[in-house]
Amino acid sequence: MTSSDALAGHTFEELSDYLDRDRTPADPSIEGSPECQTALNGMQRLRSVHRDLLLKDAQRESEREDSWVSSILQHISLEARAGRDIPISHSSPTARLSVTEGAVRGILRAAGDSVPNIIVGRCHLDGDVTEPGAPITVRVDATVLEGEIIASLADQLREALYAALRQHTELAVEAIDITIRDLYQPFVPPAKASSDE
Amino acid sequence: MPPTPTREPVSSPLESFPDQVLSDRAADGDMRAFEVLVRRYGPLMRVYASRVLGSNDEMDDVVQESFITAWQQLPTLENGAAVKSWLMRIVSRKSVDRVRARRQHVNIDLTDAPAPAQQSPHRLAEAGSQTEALTRVLAELPEDQRRCWMLRELAECSYGEIAAELEIPVSTVRGLLARARKTLLQEMEEWR
Amino acid sequence: MSDAPSPDPVSTDPGTSSTLPDRLDKVVLAVPGVDELYSAAPLVAAVVKTVIATTVEAVTGEQKSNSSVSVDEKKAGLEIAVKIGVNAPYTAIDVSRRVHDAITDQLEQNGNPDVAEIAVSVARID
Numbered sequence: 001m002t003s004s005d006a007l008a009g010h011t012f013e014e015l016s017d018y019l020d021r022d023r024t025p026a027d028p029s030i031e032g033s034p035e036c037q038t039a040l041n042g043m044q045r046l047r048s049v050h051r052d053l054l055l056k057d058a059q060r061e062s063e064r065e066d067s068w069v070s071s072i073l074q075h076i077s078l079e080a081r082a083g084r085d086i087p088i089s090h091s092s093p094t095a096r097l098s099v100t101e102g103a104v105r106g107i108l109r110a111a112g113d114s115v116p117n118i119i120v121g122r123c124h125l126d127g128d129v130t131e132p133g134a135p136i137t138v139r140v141d142a143t144v145l146e147g148e149i150i151a152s153l154a155d156q157l158r159e160a161l162y163a164a165l166r167q168h169t170e171l172a173v174e175a176i177d178i179t180i181r182d183l184y185q186p187f188v189p190p191a192k193a194s195s196d197e
Numbered sequence: 198m199p200p201t202p203t204r205e206p207v208s209s210p211l212e213s214f215p216d217q218v219l220s221d222r223a224a225d226g227d228m229r230a231f232e233v234l235v236r237r238y239g240p241l242m243r244v245y246a247s248r249v250l251g252s253n254d255e256m257d258d259v260v261q262e263s264f265i266t267a268w269q270q271l272p273t274l275e276n277g278a279a280v281k282s283w284l285m286r287i288v289s290r291k292s293v294d295r296v297r298a299r300r301q302h303v304n305i306d307l308t309d310a311p312a313p314a315q316q317s318p319h320r321l322a323e324a325g326s327q328t329e330a331l332t333r334v335l336a337e338l339p340e341d342q343r344r345c346w347m348l349r350e351l352a353e354c355s356y357g358e359i360a361a362e363l364e365i366p367v368s369t370v371r372g373l374l375a376r377a378r379k380t381l382l383q384e385m386e387e388w389r
Numbered sequence: 390m391s392d393a394p395s396p397d398p399v400s401t402d403p404g405t406s407s408t409l410p411d412r413l414d415k416v417v418l419a420v421p422g423v424d425e426l427y428s429a430a431p432l433v434a435a436v437v438k439t440v441i442a443t444t445v446e447a448v449t450g451e452q453k454s455n456s457s458v459s460v461d462e463k464k465a466g467l468e469i470a471v472k473i474g475v476n477a478p479y480t481a482i483d484v485s486r487r488v489h490d491a492i493t494d495q496l497e498q499n500g501n502p503d504v505a506e507i508a509v510s511v512a513r514i515d
Binding site: 078082085088090092094095096097098099100102103104106107110167168169170 | 475477480481482485486489493504505506507508509510511512513514515
Binding site for chain 1: 239241
């Protein structure tokens with residue numbers, strides 16, 4: 001039984017808080033008290049039992065059939081992310097052709113995904129994209145695989161983005177600014193064994 | 198050969214992207230990135246919802262509503278790396294709303310959510326384990342303590358996030374958490 | 390029940406029961422590079438339109454259209470709006486122009502009505 005009365009002058013609340021601070025900075029009056037240690041170990045055990053329970057439950061949930069995922073995806077719409085209409089020219093005076101800003105962000109991401117080891121995050125089109133010929137600056141956030149040479153990857157990415165924008169839009173792109181926000185670790189699926197070399 | 202890669206290129210399937218990138222892309226309208234988030238955190242959100250609701254009947258609805266809200270509000274999420282606890286807070290809110298609506302509906306004053314389905318005789322019979330015991334004790338905690346505990350241990354929210362979520366001072370969060378732990382610990386000791 | 394033909398050139402075509410928007414749906418989907426056709430009417434407008442259509446339907450017995458291409462008759466002529474998704478090897482520029490031209494062709498075959506505007510919006514490129 002964990003008693004709150006014999007905790008070397010500490011309250012149970014203090015110990016709980018101490019645990020949540022990852023026991024730092026170390027408090028000798030807590031670490032040196034057997035009663036406190038018993039209480040802390042109990043809380044730690046509680047946490048690990050709870051983690052086991054969670055893992056089991058979450059595992060069971062991930063094994064369920066997939067219908068709930070598709071039903072969620074059916075209820076979300078691209079409309080909310082369409083953004084501005086970017087005009088596309090046509091010789092007919094009654095034609096009003098456009099591509100949405102959301103679609104353009106989509107092709108920027110796709111173009112980025114064609115360059116290995118760099119991932120495109122958020123994209124912004126600065127300038128009046130609704131005005132044909134208006135100067136536009138594209139701002140892109142990217143994440144790079146740890147250990148890669150950033151400048152070289154950024155150049156490759158910039159080329160890919162320019163090409164995609166030329167293909168799909170008539171935007172007068174003055175510059176593409178790429179900000180490397182972060183580095184990421186390569187992901188290795190646990191079951192995958194590397195057999196080359 | 199591409200110029201100067203320091204190792205073999207990683208194809209970077211969307212599933213391996215970090216949370217920050219996925220939530221940034223979803224905020225920009227990338228449905229596939231959003232789908233990965235749904236698969237990554239949906240199961241945990243379902244567990245969360247079923248714990249609060251005490252049954253699986255409304256779990257699908259609550260989780261679906263939570264993700265629809267998340268899709269709408271993702272552009273306002275400043276730190277995409279925190280998307281997990283952000284999602285958990287949404288499902289926490291939606292679940293609690295559902296329980297409250299249910300109470301108003303039946304017009305019965307319950308101080309706690311109904312016990313989870315896991316308490317059925319069948320489950321108890323096969324129980325015996327600490328995790329089963331914990332499930333039962335958790336269900337019997339007073340609501341405010343349980344919400345605090347779940348936001349902390351399931352959603353991995355900070356004290357500050359919990360305080361903001363429940364609109365109570367951080368000191369109250371600290372107290373509720375300690376009481377929840379103490380109760381759970383006492384109950385668990387008795388089962389040992 | 391009288392057989393009086395509707396004077397509206399938009400909604401009926403002698404010999405077939407399909408409306409102009411329905412036919413335009415097919416025409417647009419047949420353009421290479423178009424892999425999805427979204428409802429072109431904004432959500433609120435779509436609701437209002439459904440209410441009106443239902444009322445009209447009740448009065449005239451006319452069939453309601455479930456088409457995605459929207460066709461409005463204005464004084465200056467037809468206003469046509471299309472919202473599409475484009476297949477990535479194709480480009481938004483090419484496909485939107487081809488969709489526009491395919492609609493123009495169809496209208497020419499359809500009595501060449503006055504056109505105020507043909508709006509083609511590319512909402513997604515995959």
